[in-house]
Amino acid sequence: MPERFPGYDVLKKRNSQSWNDQTREVIDRRVAINPNLHRFFNEEEWQTMRAVCERIVPQTVARPHPVPLAAMVDEKLHSNAGDGYRYAELPPMREAWRKGLAALDAEAKSRHRRRFHDLTPLEQDAILTAVQTGDAGDPAWHDLPPRSFFAKRVLHDIVSSYYAHPTAWNEIGFGGPASPRGYVRMNFDRRDPWEASEARPGREQQARRENARVG
Numbered sequence: 001m002p003e004r005f006p007g008y009d010v011l012k013k014r015n016s017q018s019w020n021d022q023t024r025e026v027i028d029r030r031v032a033i034n035p036n037l038h039r040f041f042n043e044e045e046w047q048t049m050r051a052v053c054e055r056i057v058p059q060t061v062a063r064p065h066p067v068p069l070a071a072m073v074d075e076k077l078h079s080n081a082g083d084g085y086r087y088a089e090l091p092p093m094r095e096a097w098r099k100g101l102a103a104l105d106a107e108a109k110s111r112h113r114r115r116f117h118d119l120t121p122l123e124q125d126a127i128l129t130a131v132q133t134g135d136a137g138d139p140a141w142h143d144l145p146p147r148s149f150f151a152k153r154v155l156h157d158i159v160s161s162y163y164a165h166p167t168a169w170n171e172i173g174f175g176g177p178a179s180p181r182g183y184v185r186m187n188f189d190r191r192d193p194w195e196a197s198e199a200r201p202g203r204e205q206q207a208r209r210e211n212a213r214v215g
Contacts, residue, residue, distance in 0.1 A: 005173040005196040008211035018181045035068035040077040048101045051117035056158045072161040100149045106140035
């Protein structure tokens with residue numbers, strides 16, 4: 001698939017007036033996350049978690065630096081960085097993830113006699129769809145509503161982690177936090193010089209040249 005914002009690298013803004021020291025510190029920590037490090041999940045949970053992330057946000061094998069989704073969620077859970085609220089039908093964040101991953105493995109064993117990470121992508125998708133629609137039937141879900149777990153933990157934590165990473169920002173042309181510079185041209189189809197240029201048909205090379213100057 002052609003790049004929508006060719007040549008754009010949001011990290012070129014790191015030392016510009018677009019970001020302040022606090023922004024740099026936060027983003028540096030995200031970029032430095034080790035994709036193979038886990039401090040909250042045990043080994044079995046880690047295998048399941050990585051498989052879930054690969055199905056929720058598949059990332060092409062050609063991408064040189066995939067977003068380390070499982071490690072980002074693990075870091076959130078390790079630091080117990082909650083969202084500031086909790087849905088009444090779900091247990092606390094850490095407990096919900098432990099119960100949810102165990103239930104996914106139990107569902108996989110009930111249907112296929114294998115753990116979730118050992119299933120084919122289509123089999124994994126079928127189980128995740130059942131969880132999403134509330135049709136997961138293994139007794140392991142008895143005190144964890146599968147539909148709520150999928151919507152309010154799986155999607156929330158994994159997708160928000162993806163779009164909090166500079167790799168995803170490059171993909172969608174997002175300039176990252178605008179502190180202290182801010183954004184000025186707020187009207188439709190207008191952009192500031194430090195924003196990414198979209199490669200519309202016939203102007204791909206122009207967009208690449210403009211994005212090379214963004215910083």
